[in-house]
Amino acid sequence: MAERRINNMEKIRTAVAQDLLSGRIDLLLGWEKGLYWWQSRPLFARNSEDLQRLTWDSFCVANLSGYLQEELKENKKIGILLKGCDSRALNRLVQDQMVDRERVVAYGLPCPGLLDPRLLKQEAGLELTALGIEEGEDRVTLTGTKGKSIAREELLLEKCRRCHHPDPVGCDQLLLPPVGSREDRSRFHQVTRLEEIPAEERFAYWSSQFERCLRCYACREACPCCSCRECFVEQEEPRWLGKAHENSENFIYHLTRAFHSAGRCVECGECQRVCPVELPLMELSSKIIKDINELYGEYQAGLDTEQDPPLLTYQPDDPAAFVE
Amino acid sequence: MSTALGKTGEVPVNGASPEKERWTPLIVAFCCNWCSYAGGDLAGTSRMDYPANVKVIRMPCSSRINPLFILRAFQRGADGVLVAGCHPGDCHYTSGNYYVRRNLSLFRRLLEFSGIEPERFQVSWISASEGDKFAGVMQSLTEEIKALGPNGKWRDSRWQSVE
Numbered sequence: 401m402a403e404r405r406i407n408n409m410e411k412i413r414t415a416v417a418q419d420l421l422s423g424r425i426d427l428l429l430g431w432e433k434g435l436y437w438w439q440s441r442p443l444f445a446r447n448s449e450d451l452q453r454l455t456w457d458s459f460c461v462a463n464l465s466g467y468l469q470e471e472l473k474e475n476k477k478i479g480i481l482l483k484g485c486d487s488r489a490l491n492r493l494v495q496d497q498m499v500d501r502e503r504v505v506a507y508g509l510p511c512p513g514l515l516d517p518r519l520l521k522q523e524a525g526l527e528l529t530a531l532g533i534e535e536g537e538d539r540v541t542l543t544g545t546k547g548k549s550i551a552r553e554e555l556l557l558e559k560c561r562r563c564h565h566p567d568p569v570g571c572d573q574l575l576l577p578p579v580g581s582r583e584d585r586s587r588f589h590q591v592t593r594l595e596e597i598p599a600e601e602r603f604a605y606w607s608s609q610f611e612r613c614l615r616c617y618a619c620r621e622a623c624p625c626c627s628c629r630e631c632f633v634e635q636e637e638p639r640w641l642g643k644a645h646e647n648s649e650n651f652i653y654h655l656t657r658a659f660h661s662a663g664r665c666v667e668c669g670e671c672q673r674v675c676p677v678e679l680p681l682m683e684l685s686s687k688i689i690k691d692i693n694e695l696y697g698e699y700q701a702g703l704d705t706e707q708d709p710p711l712l713t714y715q716p717d718d719p720a721a722f723v724e
Numbered sequence: 725m726s727t728a729l730g731k732t733g734e735v736p737v738n739g740a741s742p743e744k745e746r747w748t749p750l751i752v753a754f755c756c757n758w759c760s761y762a763g764g765d766l767a768g769t770s771r772m773d774y775p776a777n778v779k780v781i782r783m784p785c786s787s788r789i790n791p792l793f794i795l796r797a798f799q800r801g802a803d804g805v806l807v808a809g810c811h812p813g814d815c816h817y818t819s820g821n822y823y824v825r826r827n828l829s830l831f832r833r834l835l836e837f838s839g840i841e842p843e844r845f846q847v848s849w850i851s852a853s854e855g856d857k858f859a860g861v862m863q864s865l866t867e868e869i870k871a872l873g874p875n876g877k878w879r880d881s882r883w884q885s886v887e
Contacts, residue, residue, distance in 0.1 A: 591837075599836070599840070602839040603877050606839055648880045649880075651795075651878045655795060659791055659831060662830055687837050688834060691830050711830075714822035715822075716813065720847070724849055
């Protein structure tokens with residue numbers, strides 16, 4: 401396994417090095433190791449030295465598509481490494497004409513699902529600094545715990561457990577062999593559970609969740625579809641949102657953030673992953689996706705760029721969720 | 725409360741107290757300029773009665789509605805919100821209400837998901853010639869919201885009624 405990983409890494413590095421060093425691309429967006437073994441942070445590589453730091457492991461979780469808009473202001477052509485979810489985000493940005501596809505070289509990395517450090521810590525009962533992992537084919541061994549071994553599937557990030565399309569879509573080249581589609585996974589079980597409880601309990605649930613929100617806006621920053629140049633949150637005239645720590649304002653923020661990405665959310669789950677207080681933000685986005693599917697037909701953003709986004713089109717005989 | 729009521733011999737029916745009887749809901753109605761607002765005008769000039777606690781806000785088109793308007797209304801004291809526009813097919817701008825039908829359908833379900841009773845947010849198509857429908861919708865909406873009682877959900881804790 402370790403050998404295969406090194407082989408994969410070499411394959412990826414050779415492919416992108418060719419393009420970067422020949423000047424076909426000015427910048428490569430990838431990942432490098434951060435301070436800790438359980439974190440891989442975005443890498444902005446411009447030369448062969450930078451490329452030495454390039455990494456592809458089970459923690460390369462950041463969705464790099466979100467950086468394209470900003471980076472394309474200063475670079476003519478950008479190469480980008482994309483997992484399944486990231487590639488759909490790129491496609492959706494291209495469809496919204498926020499990113500010029502001609503100026504992007506997309507390298508696809510079929511993704512086996514990434515590991516959740518929170519679960520690793522929980523399973524080991526140890527601080528992550530005292531822990532290490534060895535990855536096998538479908539099992540992960542925790543070193544530092546007398547060799548406890550757990551199925552990889554059980555350590556995946558929440559977003560990876562519901563992922564249907566681990567293989568990148570619409571990339572210029574795939575750097576690794578595809579892993580196959582995973583349409584057997586359930587995407588809406590959590591939403592369905594919440595829909596079934598009484599309204600009062602649902603209100604209490606969301607009330608207690610939003611109360612913890614710090615309004616750090618990390619969810620917005622990490623979201624690849626939050627592509628507005630000026631967000632309603634910062635707009636002064638009209639002032640949509642107050643600055644006070646007040647639950648009704650938190651509620652307005654989260655509902656509006658989710659609704660602004662309606663029909664554009666690619667379910668990369670970055671909003672929920674980056675939340676410092678672990679709000680279940682994907683439940684809001686999933687709810688909208690589920691309703692779109694029920695009312696206006698199956699739509700998965702970023703899969704098929706020829707398909708009209710559901711909120712930018714209509715049928716004269718559309719159903720409505722209210723008494724007309 | 726119950727002892728005071730007991731003394732005067734009043735028996736609350738279905739939890740209704742005299743205070744709840746007196747309470748009138750605050751309803752915000754966003755009306756499209758070309759159909760529903762004119763429908764409201766017709767209701768007025770035809771001397772039809774509809775509850776005075778409905779505050780009408782004139783919009784250029786129902787698709788001008790930003791969901792933030794609705795959230796803000798609930799935050800600042802509305803017990804119910806209505807969006808009224810032209811019938812599908814009759815939009816002054818050809819297709820505004822078709823888009824808003826999709827938009828607000830999803831938004832209504834999202835509001836319900838967040839814990840607000842769905843009856844508190846309604847959408848209705850009222851044409852300029854339907855003064856009676858305008859009055860009827862306002863009447864039934866007020867009654868529905870009255871039955872639900874005041875909305876405390878997602879209310880700004882700093883907000884106070886001006887009454």
